[in-house]
Amino acid sequence: xxxxxxxxxxxxxxxxxxxxxxxxESVLGAVKQALDFSIAEFFLVGDKAKIETISKQVSLxxxxxxxxxxxxEIQCAKKAVSLVKDGKASALMKGKVETSTILKAVLDKENxxxxxxxxxxxxxFLVPTYHKILFVTDAAININPTFDDKKxxxxxxxxxxxxLGVSKPKVALIxxxxxxxxxxxxxxxxxxxxxxNRADEIKNCIIDGPFALDNAVSKDxxxxxxxxxxxxxxxxxxxxxxxxxxxxxxxxxTLFANASVGGAIIGANAPVILTSRADSSENKxxxxxxxxxxxxxx
Amino acid sequence: xxxxxxxxxxxxxxxxxxxxxxxxESVLGAVKQALDFSIAEFFLVGDKAKIETISKQVSLxxxxxxxxxxxxEIQCAKKAVSLVKDGKASALMKGKVETSTILKAVLDKENxxxxxxxxxxxxxFLVPTYHKILFVTDAAININPTFDDKKxxxxxxxxxxxxLGVSKPKVALIxxxxxxxxxxxxxxxxxxxxxxNRADEIKNCIIDGPFALDNAVSKDxxxxxxxxxxxxxxxxxxxxxxxxxxxxxxxxxTLFANASVGGAIIGANAPVILTSRADSSENKxxxxxxxxxxxxxx
Numbered sequence: 001x002x003x004x005x006x007x008x009x010x011x012x013x014x015x016x017x018x019x020x021x022x023x024x025e026s027v028l029g030a031v032k033q034a035l036d037f038s039i040a041e042f043f044l045v046g047d048k049a050k051i052e053t054i055s056k057q058v059s060l061x062x063x064x065x066x067x068x069x070x071x072x073e074i075q076c077a078k079k080a081v082s083l084v085k086d087g088k089a090s091a092l093m094k095g096k097v098e099t100s101t102i103l104k105a106v107l108d109k110e111n112x113x114x115x116x117x118x119x120x121x122x123x124x125f126l127v128p129t130y131h132k133i134l135f136v137t138d139a140a141i142n143i144n145p146t147f148d149d150k151k152x153x154x155x156x157x158x159x160x161x162x163x164l165g166v167s168k169p170k171v172a173l174i175x176x177x178x179x180x181x182x183x184x185x186x187x188x189x190x191x192x193x194x195x196x197n198r199a200d201e202i203k204n205c206i207i208d209g210p211f212a213l214d215n216a217v218s219k220d221x222x223x224x225x226x227x228x229x230x231x232x233x234x235x236x237x238x239x240x241x242x243x244x245x246x247x248x249x250x251x252x253x254t255l256f257a258n259a260s261v262g263g264a265i266i267g268a269n270a271p272v273i274l275t276s277r278a279d280s281s282e283n284k285x286x287x288x289x290x291x292x293x294x295x296x297x298x
Numbered sequence: 299x300x301x302x303x304x305x306x307x308x309x310x311x312x313x314x315x316x317x318x319x320x321x322x323e324s325v326l327g328a329v330k331q332a333l334d335f336s337i338a339e340f341f342l343v344g345d346k347a348k349i350e351t352i353s354k355q356v357s358l359x360x361x362x363x364x365x366x367x368x369x370x371e372i373q374c375a376k377k378a379v380s381l382v383k384d385g386k387a388s389a390l391m392k393g394k395v396e397t398s399t400i401l402k403a404v405l406d407k408e409n410x411x412x413x414x415x416x417x418x419x420x421x422x423f424l425v426p427t428y429h430k431i432l433f434v435t436d437a438a439i440n441i442n443p444t445f446d447d448k449k450x451x452x453x454x455x456x457x458x459x460x461x462l463g464v465s466k467p468k469v470a471l472i473x474x475x476x477x478x479x480x481x482x483x484x485x486x487x488x489x490x491x492x493x494x495n496r497a498d499e500i501k502n503c504i505i506d507g508p509f510a511l512d513n514a515v516s517k518d519x520x521x522x523x524x525x526x527x528x529x530x531x532x533x534x535x536x537x538x539x540x541x542x543x544x545x546x547x548x549x550x551x552t553l554f555a556n557a558s559v560g561g562a563i564i565g566a567n568a569p570v571i572l573t574s575r576a577d578s579s580e581n582k583x584x585x586x587x588x589x590x591x592x593x594x595x596x
Contacts, residue, residue, distance in 0.1 A: 129554045139474070143481055176437070176545035183441055186542075213549035221553075224576040244484075245543035247474035251511035252547055255519075256427045257554035278522040 001126045002260050002282050005133070006037050006289060015296040016088065017273065017288065018043040020080035020102050021073060021095030023050035025058060026277045030284040032060040037285065040292040043089055045080045046096070047071045073097045077105035084113060084270045091264075091295030093273040093288070106268050118142070118152040119267040122160045123250055124290050127259040130217060135161055135169075135237045136253070139246035141265060147189050150241070151202065154193065156266045157237050158205040160290070163297035171197075172216030172235035173209025174245065178225055180210065186241045205237075206230055213238070213249070262286025264294060271295050299424045300558050300580050303431075304335050304587060313594040314386065315571065315586065316341040318378035318400050319371060319393035321348035323356060324575045328582040330358040335583065338590040341387055343378045344394070345369045371395045375403035382411060382568045389562075389593030391571040391586065404566050416440070416450040417565040420458050421548055422588050425557040428515060433459055433467075433535045434551070437544035439563060445487050448539070449500065452491065454564045455535050456503040458588070461595035469495075470514035470533035471507025472543065476523055478508065484539045503535075504528055511536070511547070560584025562592060569593050 019027060022044035028051070034040050041064075044051055048069040055062050068083075070076045077097050083089040092113075094102050106113050121140035124133060137157040142149055154171055161169040173190040180187040187210045197207035208231035214221035219233030240246035253259040260282050265272040273291035275284040317325060320342035326349070332338050339362075342349055346367040353360050366381075368374045375395050381387040390411075392400050404411050419438035422431060435455040440447055452469055459467040471488040478485040485508045495505035506529035512519035517531030538544035551557040558580050563570040571589035573582040 127554055129556065143474075174542070174546065176441075176541040184541075213546050214553055218553055221576070240546065241542060243474040243482075244472070244539060245546045248472065248511050248538065248543045248547050249550055252550040253554060255512055255516055256425055256551060256557070258427065259554070278519070 001128065002286065005126060006039065006285065009037065009039050009289065013296070014038065014041050015090045015292045016041045016043065017091045017093050017292060017295070018045060018080040018083040018089035019093040019095045020045055020077045020105075021097035022046035023054065024096040025054050026284075027093070027095040027275070028054050028060050029058045030275055030281065030288060031065065032058050033281055033285050034288045035060070035064050039285070039289050042066070043068055043080070043083050045070050045076050045083070073101055074105075077102045078111065081105045081108070081111065081113060085111065089270075091271050091273060091291040093275070093291065099274060102272060103265070106272060113269040115267060115269050117156060117267040118149050119265055120153040120156045121263060121265050122157045123261050123263040124160075124286060125253050125259045125261050126286070127253055127257055129257060132236065133164070134217075134235070136246055136249050137237065137239055139240070139243065139250040140263070143243045145242065147192070150189060150239070151193065151196070152267060154205070154207065154237075154239055155202060157239070159297070160264070160266055160294050161236055162204050163294045166236055167204065169205050169236035170231040170234055171205050171207040171237040171239055172211045172231050173207065174213055174216060174238055174240050175210035176212055178211055178215055178227060184210075186210075208232070260286055262288070262290040264291045266294060299426065300584065303424060304337065304583065307335065307337050307587065311594070312336065312339050313388045313590045314339045314341065315389045315391050315590060315593070316343060316378040316381040316387035317391040317393045318343055318375045318403075319395040320344035321352060322394040323352050324582075325391070325393040325573070326352050326358050327356045328573055328579065328586060329363065330356050331579055331583050332586045333358075333362050337583070337587050338389075339363070341366055341378070341381050343368050343374050343381070371399055372403075375400045376409065379403045379406070379409065379411060383409065389569050389571060389589040391589065392573070397572060400570060401563070404570060411567040413565060413567050415454060415565040416447050417563055418451040418454045419561060419563050420455045421559050421561040422458075422584060423551050423557045423559050424584070425551055425555055427555055430534065431462070432515075432533070434544055434547050435535065435537055437538070437541065437548040438561070441541045443540065445490070448487060448537075449491065449494070450565065452503075452505065452535075452537055453500060455537070457595070458562070458564055458592050459534055460502050461592045464534055465502065467503050467534035468529040468532055469503050469505040469535040469537055470509045470529050471505065472511055472514060472536055472538050473508035474510055476509055476513055476525060484508075506530070507537075558584055560586070560588040562589045564592060
């Protein structure tokens with residue numbers, strides 16, 4: 001499944017990713033793989049001596065990348081951000097620096113990459129039991145998003161899916177019911193988001209809901225409930241109202257449904273790719289691929 | 299998988315289920331199956347003429363059940379509840395009556411089956427990718443449970459799993475993080491629930507959390523995060539803090555992970571089995587089996 005996905009990159013213009021703190025075995029192993037699949041090109045900002053040693057261990061040919069010497073963590077983040085700001089790279093990737101350090105550099109008012117939207121996390125899943133690529137947001141950044149945050153989170157995810165070539169992704173607003181119900185206040189917000197989409201105030205997507213998850217991803221379930229909607233049973237993006245339900249969705253897809261996943265933080269002028277040591281190499285590749293695609297579209 | 303589960307019933311004392319509004323094809327089809335697997339015995343409260351006609355269609359031998367004539371919906375619910383109150387049956391099942399009608403009869407102060415706990419829903423999953431039976435609560439009844447409600451919901455689920463023969467089920471309190479964090483107020487409630495369990499104020503189980511879902515069900519994920527807990531990676535019960543995350547968990551297990559599921563409403567002096575027309579016959583059987591076991595333990 002992932003091979004089919006990665007084949008899309010063959011022959012495309014390669015985007016460049018700037019890694020903050022590249023002196024890390026897990027990160028350089030992923031870089032080697034990404035080069036093998038021709039997914040992206042790289043600036044490795046980090047401790048040059050360590051990068052050289054680790055590269056030998058993971059069989060990474062440093063002639064294929066650009067190395068920028070920097071041993072200080074904060075400076076690693078700043079230099080990687082500068083590479084994007086100067087147009088030399090179009091996506092960032094976290095290496096051996098804290099997530100908070102790289103996000104601080106991204107959000108810096110003077111030298112950062114701050115856009116007009118709130119930052120949010122989008123996860124891209126290849127699920128063996130679903131008929132298309134499925135995106136889930138926001139399982140990692142926004143705990144209890146306000147209405148305006150929800151709009152930003154949706155627009156961030158839509159821009160990511162647009163970048164993948166889906167011009168009008170279907171966004172399902174998830175709740176436990178299919179009807180607007182004052183006992184579940186989020187359904188009133190959902191009603192407003194659907195209206196804004198219909199009035200073209202949220203563009204480049206089709207938003208509908210509230211849906212229980214089954215109605216968003218199963219045409220049979222939607223039919224049984226008598227739901228008529230272009231989104232029902234065919235969602236591209238699963239929007240969960242807060243972090244816990246999104247996180248449960250994310251984890252149950254990877255743990256129980258054997259899904260592969262890639263993720264990025266978006267909303268700034270370049271995506272931030274986060275991979276963790278615990279990720280499988282497949283998942284690291286997907287994150288890099290997602291970040292490269294989103295970065296290239298900005 | 300379900301066959302292995304249902305084999306447990308062979309040779310056990312059979313419990314009796316009273317069905318409110320049994321004149322329904324989907325319900326009588328499930329009764330026929332439950333009899334074939336020797337899971338339970340039945341009182342069919344409903345329109346006798348219709349029950350006879352439908353029974354022929356689904357090849358149900360009415361000699362194997364007791365039929366109680368009643369055509370009025372509210373009376374169907376009341377009579378089924380009376381059968382439990384009189385000790386003739388130990389579980390209720392919803393047939394062609396509204397859920398609200400049967401719950402009203404259950405909660406009736408004079409003639410009902412009200413106990414001291416809040417009613418809640420428990421779902422029992424057979425998940426091909428998990429090493430034991432997994433319970434999720436509450437995906438259907440309590441929208442935003444208070445602290446006291448949460449305690450009741452946990453105790454309800456624990457009593458169900460105890461009834462299945464697990465004397466100390468492991469309860470994982472689910473959040474998006476593994477640490478108590480004031481930004482997620484539910485983690486403070488979780489801390490208190492864990493303390494109450496350690497002080498033996500919540501009995502017959504081991505409660506731990508907060509966990510992100512992966513740490514609750516994957517020993518590898520827990521190890522990576524450095525979590526040391528008897529519950530980590532080996533949860534029997536997944537407790538979600540509100541209905542949306544529980545519902546997402548429920549639906550993603552059935553839709554993406556090919557899980558079978560049975561469910562019941564518990565907390566009164568007898569469980570209420572709800573099956574819907576859209577349920578697969580496997581899932582209907584699991585619901586009846588779960589209800590029969592819980593009912594037999596009361």
